[in-house]
Amino acid sequence: MRYRSTRDAQRLVSLATAVLKGLPPDRGLYVPERVPRLHELRGRSFSSRSFVSVALEAALPFFEADLDSDALEAIVEDTLAFDAPVVPVAPGISVLELFHGPTLAFKDFGARFMARVMARLREGVDDELTVLVATSGDTGAAVASGFFGVEGVRVFLLFPRGRVSDVQERQLTTFGGNIRALEVDGTFDDCQALVKEAFVDDDLTDRLTLTSANSINIARLIPQTFYYLRAAQQVGDATFCVPSGNLGNLTAGLLIREMGLPTTGFLSATNVNDGFVRYLRGEPVRAEGALRTLSNAMDVAVPSNLERIEWLFAGDRGALRSVVEGGAVDDRTTLETMARVHAEHGYLLDPHTATGWTVAERWRASHPGRPVVVLATAHPAKFPEAVQSALGCPVEPPEALRELTRREPAVTSIPADYEGLRALLAPSDASRPG
Numbered sequence: 001m002r003y004r005s006t007r008d009a010q011r012l013v014s015l016a017t018a019v020l021k022g023l024p025p026d027r028g029l030y031v032p033e034r035v036p037r038l039h040e041l042r043g044r045s046f047s048s049r050s051f052v053s054v055a056l057e058a059a060l061p062f063f064e065a066d067l068d069s070d071a072l073e074a075i076v077e078d079t080l081a082f083d084a085p086v087v088p089v090a091p092g093i094s095v096l097e098l099f100h101g102p103t104l105a106f107k108d109f110g111a112r113f114m115a116r117v118m119a120r121l122r123e124g125v126d127d128e129l130t131v132l133v134a135t136s137g138d139t140g141a142a143v144a145s146g147f148f149g150v151e152g153v154r155v156f157l158l159f160p161r162g163r164v165s166d167v168q169e170r171q172l173t174t175f176g177g178n179i180r181a182l183e184v185d186g187t188f189d190d191c192q193a194l195v196k197e198a199f200v201d202d203d204l205t206d207r208l209t210l211t212s213a214n215s216i217n218i219a220r221l222i223p224q225t226f227y228y229l230r231a232a233q234q235v236g237d238a239t240f241c242v243p244s245g246n247l248g249n250l251t252a253g254l255l256i257r258e259m260g261l262p263t264t265g266f267l268s269a270t271n272v273n274d275g276f277v278r279y280l281r282g283e284p285v286r287a288e289g290a291l292r293t294l295s296n297a298m299d300v301a302v303p304s305n306l307e308r309i310e311w312l313f314a315g316d317r318g319a320l321r322s323v324v325e326g327g328a329v330d331d332r333t334t335l336e337t338m339a340r341v342h343a344e345h346g347y348l349l350d351p352h353t354a355t356g357w358t359v360a361e362r363w364r365a366s367h368p369g370r371p372v373v374v375l376a377t378a379h380p381a382k383f384p385e386a387v388q389s390a391l392g393c394p395v396e397p398p399e400a401l402r403e404l405t406r407r408e409p410a411v412t413s414i415p416a417d418y419e420g421l422r423a424l425l426a427p428s429d430a431s432r433p434g
């Protein structure tokens with residue numbers, strides 16, 4: 001498979017270029033030159049296959065020209081060291097638990113896979129790889145966990161000061177080693193803009209091998225298709241409700257649907273940063289600063305994957321609307337949902353998943369009898385403050401989180417302007433005359 005920019009169908013690049021460059025020079029996003037089709041994604045023979053086997057089938061057409069199938073199988077196996085179970089919670093509503101990885105959020109799937117693909121593509125190359133990640137919370141931890149201790153790679157995590165939860169901040173700042181945490185005096189959109197600026201800085205990219213590890217990287221997007229297949233194995237045709245920020249998760253769902261996943265459609269849940277919901281209504285997406293919410297990994301004003309969704313639907317918003325409906329949920333309702341679902345069903349949702357649950361419930365009111373699978377994007381223990389406000393009592397942290405409080409954090413503060421970041425990435429620059 002070769003890859004192209006969303007903005008240029010003519011120029012094709014290799015997998016290595018798409019993955020290691022991260023972004024095409026025209027500021028579009030990399031997409032595959034065509035969408036492959038899978039077969040037999042229904043029935044008992046499909047349901048009884050292993051997670052690794054169905055994931056490998058989805059991955060093969062994208063990677064087989066560049067990685068041999070044993071290497072790809074090893075990467076898939078290594079990535080999927082944990083399952084994605086569907087848990088029935090209420091009549092007609094179940095959750096697909098995507099938080100059983102090391103950082104307790106769905107981003108572990110994409111980040112673990114991408115780190116392993118990058119390492120494989122760079123085997124035998126000497127110079128150091130610099131990975132730049134803007135994170136609104138969970139991405140950074142998942143990417144850092146994927147790359148931690150990988151030789152020849154250094155990772156810079158940029159996160160907005162004071163806008164990630166305490167647990168998230170601990171996760172971001174306690175790796176050490178080849179992982180460096182940068183606290184930016186600004187919003188997540190500022191962090192994202194800084195990363196984008198580094199990539200179009202020719203002088204910098206001449207001197208460093210830079211790559212991005214956000215949901216914009218194609219090697220993160222593809223493995224996010226795997227758990228939709230895993231869900232279909234367990235429940236057959238369903239409507240998926242996806243808590244949405246940068247829309248990587250939803251884009252992966254729409255991609256695997258295009259590849260043949262049987263589904264009755266998608267719901268996209270946002271918090272009050274409802275740019276995508278407005279987009280579905282036919283309104284323009286406004287590039288205003290994102291508002292802070294309890295579901296902070298979804299505090300995104302302009303979703304970066306929107307261009308890929310437009311590519312999948314050839315820009316036809318009507319066609320998109322026939323597959324995806326959207327809904328926005330404010331913080332008060334998010335807390336109410338967390339409290340109610342816990343009281344009525346004994347299941348604790350994290351604030352992101354709670355936005356999805358709320359939208360699923362609203363939709364079912366007008367579509368009775370239609371089952372919905374809500375993607376549970378994070379473990380509630382990552383958001384103890386929200387759980388405390390919703391339930392009035394704390395949540396028991398799993399061992400992975402308790403371990404963090406025993407480590408020493410390290411963080412560097414930078415302003416939200418590019419020079420500060422540049423000086424850190426290429427320090428010798430500072431002493432250059434001129």
Ligand SMILES: *Cc1c(COP(=O)(O)O)cnc(C)c1O
Pocket residue numbers: 105106107137138139215243244245246247248249250297298352353377378
């Ligand atoms: C990143 C994240 C989201 C949003 O996912 P996108 O792919 O950016 O739309 C939702 N929930 C949690 C917990 C996340 O970490």
